[in-house]
Amino acid sequence: MKTIRVMALGGHGFFGRLLVERLILQPGLEVVVAGRSAERGTALVAELGARAAGSLAALTLDIDAPDLACRLADARPDVVVHTVGPFQGQDYRVAQACIAAGAHYIDLADGRDFVTGIGVLDAAARLAGVAVISGASSVPALSSAVADELAQGLREIDRIDVGISPGNRTQRGLSTLRAVLGYCGRPLAVAGQAGVYGWCGHWRQAYPAPVGTRLLSPCDVPDLALLPGRYPGRPQVRFGAGLELPLLHRAMNVMGWLVRRGWVAGWDRYAPALKRMSEWLLPWGSDAGAMHVRVEGHDHRQRPVVREWMLVAREGHGPSVPTLAAAALVARLAAAQVLAPGARPCLGELSSAEILAQARGLSIEAGVAALPELFEQAMAGGWRKLHPSVRAFHELHGSIDLIGRVEAPSGLLRALLAHGLRIPTRGGPLRVHLRHxxxxxxxxxxxxxxxxRSSLRPHARGVAETLGPIRLVFALREELGDLVMVLDSIRVWGLPWPTWLWPRLVARERGGEGRLQFELRAELPLIGEIAGCRGWVDLPRQTIVAPAADPRISAPSAGVLQ
Structure with a gap:
């Protein structure tokens, strides 16, 4: 195996140290910790030197020095890994210096403009015979590798959803916080979507234990620009980041709203103070974080397909994930594999298995998710007792259109009440569009x-259905194979609403041969049913669900997550 000299720029910083800890596990590497502080570099070498499979040394180097190219040429690295963020707003002087010194260049950038614009150096990199690879991080390197694998065999991709949520008790990097605050409240360019602002709005994402459900909000990453044109169908791409503590996450939502309204110019200048304030809450939360990639599309028979991959990091090891792709590229060089010359984002360079192989020794698991369905989560053992057609309806994935018929109530009073309850007032054809x-x-x-139109999400007492400003929580139970949903609580504009001011709503679903029958009743005490409707929809003959496992995304540290 060839000896490779690797320089970690910013090697004694937050992500630089985590990268060095990965690199020293690889035999045959000469790792150089390069940074402005000779004292910090020397201390890190003294701390980690005994654990290094190869050699470890320190070098004082300032990336802003005018003679950076000469200093790099004198150091003679085979590859330089740039970890000094934030990359938002940086130029390409480090990459240009590496090209001039004849060294491969890799960075951990997640800034959209920085990563997507790296191609301006392509001609120079090819002429020098070196690779210039930007974004060898969680995004876009790992996220795109997983998306590529999940998309295999699909004729068309409709939607790609990516999210990351660290544990509250994991370490925080100041440069990462500055980058996040830099687009908080700023408009994000998202293909096919308008009015998306950083950290404005939120949604919930369920992760395996011990992470659980987390809030996510829009953030700016290279994937938003790079992934739509990479797959057939030009899918809609969404990326969300989340904080474990709802208090901190909603505070970020408020901060984004203030910037969006123009009441605050920006928050990145306050990053050091905000970092200190967030650390007051370090005793709360957990050290577990997660990442997910979900691909929704259609196969060659036009059947809807949803595939989902998840990563769970415990023991505070989540911040190491952004360093794994860079370590994997270095491992390729150490194995005498060639990095093709040219400058490009880190797309299609690595498989997820190669990236996750660098997580050995860390409490990180990844693989195709095997999460319970929404209604299965809420019903536990009662789910399996439901009629197969009822389960099949709630197991549908992707975007689906169903047809059926609805029967409306008779009588003027019942029709008026039905109108107030936003349920059908006349019988006739029914069309239902689902996005599951x-x-x-x-x-x-x-x-x-x-x-x-309404959306249903998990709730501690069952499922929550949102209709505009109204949120109805239904308790679920099984009766002779039927699914029965009974109104439990109401909120309007987030405020609790007395249930006695609202009729008792009971919905029932029962199965038939390829058909789901439904019934909705509104009842009042001592009076009984005052309004309601009933009907049916035909179910698709065939549906596709996520596979239990996929060998394409297995790795020594990966498996099927339960």
């Missing part, structure tokens, strides 16, 4: 003289 994922079901019902 494991943690959300969006139903758009088109019936005579009306249209109703």
């Amino acid at each position: 994922s494991r943690d959300e079901q969006v139903w758009t019902r088109q019936f005579p003289r009306g249209r109703l």
Whole structure:
């Protein structure tokens, strides 16, 4: 195996140290910790030197020095890994210096403009015979590797969803916080979507234990620009980041709203103070973080397919994930494999297995998710007792159109009450458009003289259905194979609403041969049913669900997550 001289720029910084800890596990490497502080570099070498499979040394080097290219040429690295963020707003002087010195260049950038613009150096890199690879981090390197593997065999990709949520008790890097605050409240360019602002709005994502459900909000990453054109169908791409503590996450939402309204110019200048304030809450939360990639599309028979991959990091090891792709590229060089010359984002360079192989010794698990369905989560053992057609309806994934028929109430009074409750007032054809994922079901019902759209998500007492400003929580139970949903609580604009001011709503679903039958009743005490409707929808003959495992994304540190 060839000896490779690797320089970690910013090697004694937050991510630099984590990268060095990965690199010293590889035999045949001469690792150089380069940074402005000779004292910190020397201390790190003294601390980690005994654990190094190869050699470890320190070098004082300032990336802003005018003679950077000469200093790099004197140091003679085979490859330089740039870890000094934030990359938002940086130029390419480090990469240009590496090209001039004849060294391969890799960075951990997640800044959209920085990563997507690296191609301006392509001609120079090819002429020098070196690789210039940007974004060898969680995004886009790992996220795109997983998306590539999940998309295999699909004719068309409709949607790609990526999210990352660290544990509250994991370490925080100041440069990362500056980058996040830099786009807080700023408009994000998202293909096919308008009005998306950094950290404005939120949604929930369910992760395996011990992480659980986390809030996520829009953030700016290279994936938003790089992934839509990479797959057939130009999928809609969403990326969300989340904080474990809802208090901190909602505080970021408020900060984004203040910037969006123009009341605050920006928050990145306050990054050191905000970092200190966030550390007051370090005793709360956990050291477990997670990442997910979900791909929704259609196969060659036009059947909907949803595949989901998840990563869970325990013991505070989540911050090491952004360093794994860079370590994997270095491992390729150490194994005498060639990095093709040219400058490009880190897309299609590595498989997820290669990246996750660098996580040995860390409490990190990854693989195709095997999470329970939304209603299965809420019903536990009662789920398996439901009629197969009822389960099949709630196991549908992707975007699906169903047709059926609805029967409306008779009588003027019942029709008026039905109108107030936003349920059908006339009988006739029914069309239902579904967009189902494991943690959300969006139903758009088109019936005579009306249209109703709502979304369902998990809730501690069952499922929560949101209709505009109204959120209805339903308790679930199984009765002779039927699914029965009973109204438990109501909130309007986030405020609790007395249930006695609202009729008792009971929904029932029962199965038939390839058909789901439904019934909705509104009842009052001592009076009984005052309004309601019933009907049916035909189910697709065939559906596709996520596979239990996929060998394409297995790795020594990966498996099927339960």
